[in-house]
Amino acid sequence: MYQLTNVTKKYDQGKRSVTALQDVTVSIPDGQMVAIQGPTGGGKSTLLQMLGALDRPSSGSVLLETEHLGSSNLSSLGDSQLGRIRATEIGFVFQGFNLIPTLTAQENVETALAPLGGTNAARRERSAAALEAVGLGDRLGHLPAELSGGQQQRVAIARALVKDPTVLLADEPTGNLDEETRDEIMDLLEGLWRAQGLTLIVVTHDSAVARRAQRRLHIKAGRLTELA
């Protein structure tokens, strides 16, 4: 579970300082599906970076408590420890899919297992299973350019989930997809969330996506509010 207390994030751009998050305090229990909404520039991605151990807040604390790591304060850990937590606990899905263009679908999924060690054979087996789970069992050897947008996002979801993370963070996962594909991807994410007991946090503009969540948060000008 997450416990954020008075999280403030400021970006210094020369003389100007932008406050992307302002005194955000929120608690997210394990297994919850949360949607984060808000206007552009409101601070959604910044909040996701705090949750995903990609960056540290300027002030305040971000506690992440998981089964096998215990409690970690993401605001005070070093880069390599944050990297370690990302490798084991957190899965990411991005709006632009962010697949590596020269690697096949299966190899892209394997990149998530590389920091965890293990044999090549084990990695190959797990990545094939993950792709099977997102319905791409017959596309293991395809390059991203040979897949449709929806299929690429499925590969990205397989990459995020292949390591069995505690948390899955998605930033506009359907932002680049048409409505039909959006629903397919959301069905898939929701199904996996239910099946694996993940904490799923989705940043979205799309109220159709947000409506699926148990809980909806809103960020505007760095200030977080809970929507009923």
Add this chain to the structure above:
Amino acid sequence: MFYTYLRRELAGRRKQTAIVAIGMALAIALVIIVNSVSSGVQLAQASVLESVYGVGTDITVSQAPAAAATPGTGNGAPQRFDFGSADGAAADGTTTISRSRLTAERGTETFASTGLDSVRAVPNVSAAAATLLLSNSTFSGALPTRSQGATRPSTGQGAPSGQSAETPPTGGPDGAGGSSFSVDSFTVLGLNPADAAVGPLSAVTLTAGRSLASTDAGANVAVLDASYATTASLAVGGTVVIAGTDFSIVGLVSAATADSATAANVYIPLDVAQSLAALPGQVSNIYVQAASSTDINQVQADIRTALPAATVKTQADLASSVSGSLASASSLVSNLGLWLSLIVLAAAFLIAILFTISGVTRRTREFGTLKAIGWSNGRIVRQVGGESLVQGLIGGVVGIAVGLAGILVINIIAPTLTAGASTAVQAVGRGAGAAGGAGGAGGAGFGPGGGGFGAATQAATQSNIVLTAPVTVSVILIAVGLAVLGGLLAGVIGGWRASRLRPAEALRSIA
């Protein structure tokens, strides 16, 4: 994962891989070729020097001629041949005259042979030998014997019919009153047969007969340069005349490397040379071998102190005395070749670095994503470094192949370089044969027809050396080393850039 990713990147970004590898390949091929040609040129220089100065000669000692040479000492003075009225043998209306002079070779100053003892007293001198380089010039010719009738003015005694005074001249080599002269010269090197371990004869190959032995001291025996013997039609068992003295030819020698001449035309015992040239106790060169190559500078300095008037040169100094197209090749290789390969190498490194940096910049989101999913900086640096290293190695392999092909082409073409060693030892070619004597119808009374002097051609020792470009393991290792260095340099810089990327870059909206 490392190898899969590496392979996929190199194969998937062929253009970048090709450009970096080609740049590296060109540079490495150039380095290999320049390196190989330059060692070929060095070998050629060494072989030219060896044929002139002998193997194992580390230092030579000579004495520069005094600035204002006194006339008649033989140095720089015009050669004079004086003939008395009784000289020459007359027969058949033709007088033949011949005179030989044995003098110190032009440009050489002789000095007391006690210098050899001083040199031997210098620490770390393992061997030393003294030589006396001389030039034997023979002026020979034939002219018509002067007769009373021919010299008398035609108007002196009445010749009514006007026919007697117009009697055409006879005699002379052409039988028509003409004359013919030639100057023939060759170099003579006096050396102590007992000191043959170092010096000009240490590097030669005996092609006929025997070499000079210690027991030859004081004897009129000579060893000839084989190519000189051929030109002069001399052979072992024959006789060569030096300063009017007959020497029996006991052996022929040629330079160990084909096609180059030895230091002199004729080799005789030192004591004989000294007495014939009237230079008792004088020598012109001392050849010195140091105990080890690290002692050369110390030995040179000590000899300079012991013999302040002497010119003391090391092999390195002597290499600069090699002239001809070999010298041009040498300076071309060491100047242009070196700079060109350095510039191309720097350009190739720069290309590799710039392409790696631009590749990292282009892949910002890719590396950001990998960091976001937990890749450590080390893993990413390794990946970028590995890519650059392999690109460099591909360039290295291609470069070695291209370089070896270039060397092969050079060795097939086998360019011939000419080289002259033009310092103290300057062999004088045999004078060209007699010309002239064409003066057919002489003037009235004073009868000598036109006379011609054979021009004595003076040619410095000329060697033709075929340039071979050797391939050594060290050249290949240098090439591989450079490829690795270039790849690593680009990889380290690119990897450092990649490691500084923030993982949050992954979340940036698509550019």
